Every structure is written in structure tokens, then in C-alpha cells.
Amino acid sequence: MESEKKTLVIIPAFNEEGSIRRVIEAVKVTLPQCAILVVNDGSTDQTSEEAKRASAVVLDLPINLGIGGAVQVGYQYACQKGYHIAIQVDGDGQHDPKEISKLIEVLERGEADMVIGSRFIGESRYKGSGMRRIGISILAQAISIMTGQKVTDPTSGFRASNRKAIQLFAHNYPQDYPEPEVLVLLSRCGLKMREVPATVYQREYGESSITKIRAIYYMTKVLLAIFVTSVRRKPKGGGIGG
């Protein structure tokens, strides 16, 4: 156990009482040696209680911060407690915990500082709506050009990070729609990113945080945000991220 690296699974959850318990249990079965942290982003339902019943560590945010602030506090916890690897899994049961080990393998080989589970490479073909696919591919193109690295699934919330990336995220993490921006931030800070194939299931309960009406606003905002991130001063390690 001493030689094994300390691993934390971060599950951000906002009103996921229907699925959170199953997600936690699935992670526990596949990775019994991992600690599980559920970040309850100011839910109004029983998410926190359900997660505690499944004996996960629960961080209760007093107000709803959105996915960026929720995930960041998870990385801050990982940073504080000295975890070597942090895995980010969505609280709605979209990701298969069996695939976490694939992500960790790449990290442990030292090939990247952050590994992303992509639904668009490998044999696992994601069948999303046409509009969404087009949107994601535009984002992927833009980020690929900006970072000089091929990215296929910038919106994936299925990620594994090493200590270096955890420390960066604890101090500096984008808000609102953070997933694509993080990739630009990483390349700005000289950290490496890799994608591995991953399966994404349809949502079991609740609603996706991106509704169709918001899609255009989302695209505009994210494109602007990744552009801003790429021209902003290079973030320093210390201090409080804002």
C-alpha cells in the first residue's frame, strides 16, 4: 500500500439524488483502494445525505457555485490532503468507472499530466444529437489550433490529473463552463494532455447542464473564454485563484 499512489475520485453533484449512490457504489466496486469525494454544489435535494449513506466523503458547498467552483474545491481538497492522482467523474452516471484504470495507466507511465476520456476516438462511438456533435467538433478544432495538440472531446468531464495538474487547478480553475478552458490553461502552463477512448452513457436521471436554448450562448462564451485564457497573463502557481 505504501508504494501505491494515493488516488482520489472527485464527483461533482448538483441535485443528483437519483444517481449519486449508484455512481459511488460503482466506483467502490471497481476501485476499492480509491478515496471518494462528492462535492455537493448547494443541492436542494437529498444528494448530500445519499452520498453520506454510501459512505463517501462529502464536501458541502454553502451556495451553488456551478461546475467550475465545485470541481475546483475538489482539487483543493486533493492538494491539501496530498493525493497524487485525482479523477473527475460526473455525478449523473454517464461515465463507466471501469474505465478509470485506463486513465490512471497513462498517468502512471508519465505520458501526460492530465488524461481525458474521449467519446470520439476508439471503438466507442457516441451517438449524440447532430447539433451537439457539430458544436463539440467546432470547439475541438479551435482548441486544437490554440494548443497545437489534437483534441477530440473538449467537453468531456471524465478526467484524471497528476499532482502537478492538481496543484495548478487548486489555485487556478475556470468557472461557468470549465472543461474546454482547462485544456488551454494546461497548454499555457506547459502541462501535457492526452486523450484515451471512453464510453459515455446517456444520462439516467436529471437534466444535462446544457439545454438546447443555451447551446448558442454556450458556444459563444466558451470560444471567447478560451481565447481570453490564451491571451491572459500566464497564471502563477500561488495565491487564491479567482
Add this chain to the structure above:
Amino acid sequence: MLIKTQIIVGALSIILLLFTLEMIRKGRLREEYAILWLFTGTAVLVFSLWPEFFLSKFFSKVTGIFYLSTIVLICFFFLLLIVLHFSVVISKLTGQNKDLAQRHALLELEFKEFKKNRLSLDKPSE
């Protein structure tokens, strides 16, 4: 015609001033904004009392402003600057609010774990 405008603008500026004073009295306005709004209210009141000044040749010569609408434009930019300033302040507050919420959540968890450990330590001695 001008006298009507004077009365309306004058009354509005007095209402603005009274409202500002009331807010200060209740402690709902921070000093920096209180000064800003007191200054704005006083300025509007002065304008309404001596509108001739803005129509005088002296004023036009000094400032190069010949039309009253230009003053409206200047006021508009003044308000625009205030709104921009508020956006900056709100952005900063949102960031600080986020930091506080995160710190709060981390400390609460730490505290709960600490309390649990203390309780399990205390039990055998009781």
C-alpha cells in the same frame, strides 16, 4: 418652457439627494458610493438652478459645447462608466464569494472530521 424643466429636474435631484441620505442613514450605502451619488445629486441640482450658465457664451467658449444635447451625451458616458465600474466590482465580488464558499466547505469538512475523532477518543475515558 425652461422653468418647467427646471422644476422637474430640480425636484428629481432633490429626491435623489434625499434618497441617498436615507440610504446612508440606514447604512445601506458604502461611503465611496455615497460620495459619488451625493456629488451627482448636487451637480444635477446646480444645473437645474442655473441652467442659463450652460446656455451662456462664457460656458460655450470655455468648454466648446454649444448644444445642450452634448451635455446629455456627457452624462450618458458618465453613467456608462459607473455601470462598467459596477461590473468590475461584481466580478471581483463573485470571485471572492467563490473563494469563501470553497474555504468554508473545506473547513467544515475538516471540523466535522476533527469532532468525530475527538468524540471517539473521549468515549473510552467516560
